[in-house]
Each structure stands twice: as C-alpha cells, then as structure tokens.
Amino acid sequence: MSTRSIGSDPMERVVKLASEKAVVIFSLSSCCMCHAVKRLFCGMGVNPTVYELDQDPRGKDLETALMRLLGNSQPVPVVFIGGKLIGAMDRVMASHINGTLVPLLKEAGALWL
Numbered sequence: 001m002s003t004r005s006i007g008s009d010p011m012e013r014v015v016k017l018a019s020e021k022a023v024v025i026f027s028l029s030s031c032c033m034c035h036a037v038k039r040l041f042c043g044m045g046v047n048p049t050v051y052e053l054d055q056d057p058r059g060k061d062l063e064t065a066l067m068r069l070l071g072n073s074q075p076v077p078v079v080f081i082g083g084k085l086i087g088a089m090d091r092v093m094a095s096h097i098n099g100t101l102v103p104l105l106k107e108a109g110a111l112w113l
Contacts, residue, residue: 010058010061010062010064010065011065011068011069013058013061013062013065014026014062014065014066014069017051018080018083018085019080019083020049021048021049022046022081022082022105022108022109022110023041023046023047023048023049023079023080023081023105023108023110024048024049024050024051024079024080025037025038025041025048025049025050025051025077025078025079025080026051026053026062026066026075026076026077026078027050027051027052027053027076027077028052028053028054028076029052029054029055030054031076031077033076033077033088033089034076034077036089037077037079037089037092038050038077040092040093040096044102044105044111045111046105046110046111047110048079048110053075053076063075063076066078069085070087070088072088074088076088077089077092079091079092081104081105081108081110082104082107082108082109082110083108084104086104
C-alpha cells in the first residue's frame with residue numbers, strides 16, 4: 001500500500017483541478033499565448049479558472065504531467081472545458097473557428113447565450 005497522499009501524483013492533480021470548474025486553463029503568467037487564450041474566453045463572456053504554473057510550488061510537476069497528456073514539449077496553455085481536455089491554443093482556436101467551441105462552453109455551463 002502506498003503512503004502517498006491522494007492528489008500528490010501530478011497527473012491526478014491535473015485531472016482533479018480540470019474537473020472542478022467549467023473552464024480551466026493551465027498557464028504561465030509570462031506566456032503570450034496563455035494571455036491570448038485567457039483574453040479569448042473573457043471576450044466571450046466566460047470566466048475561466050486559471051492556474052498559473054509559475055506561481056504554484058508544484059507547477060513544474062504539473063507542467064511535466066501536461067506535456068505527457070498532450071504528447072508535446074509545449075505544456076501551456078492547456079484548456080479543459082467541462083473536465084474534458086480541449087488542448088493547447090491551436091485546438092482552442094480551431095474549435096472557435098469551426099463553431100464547436102460555443103456549444104462546448106454551453107454544455108459545460110460556462111456560457112448561457
């Protein structure tokens with residue numbers, strides 16, 4: 001039996017944090033793409049929950065978990081809607097352009113229009 005506390009695994013923590021709110025963004029405070037994705041959601045009237053990994057004592061571990069989840073070396077921004085991984089900026093913008101982002105936001109209860 002493991003003596004680790006529940007939630008000490010970075011991947012478990014990412015999944016838990018991502019499922020607690022309608023829209024969750026994992027970000028770095030100095031990242032311009034993170035700023036752009038946050039502005040996109042705020043401009044749509046969505047109030048995302050943002051976790052700034054560079055301001056979290058365990059942020060590096062979460063970054064590593066997000067890189068494993070996405071399968072690439074660019075860990076942020078990473079967006080979850082309704083607890084489901086949407087992806088990085090490219091996936092969010094593709095969803096916005098093709099019209100699937102708003103229905104996802106409505107389904108998650110993040111947008112009411």
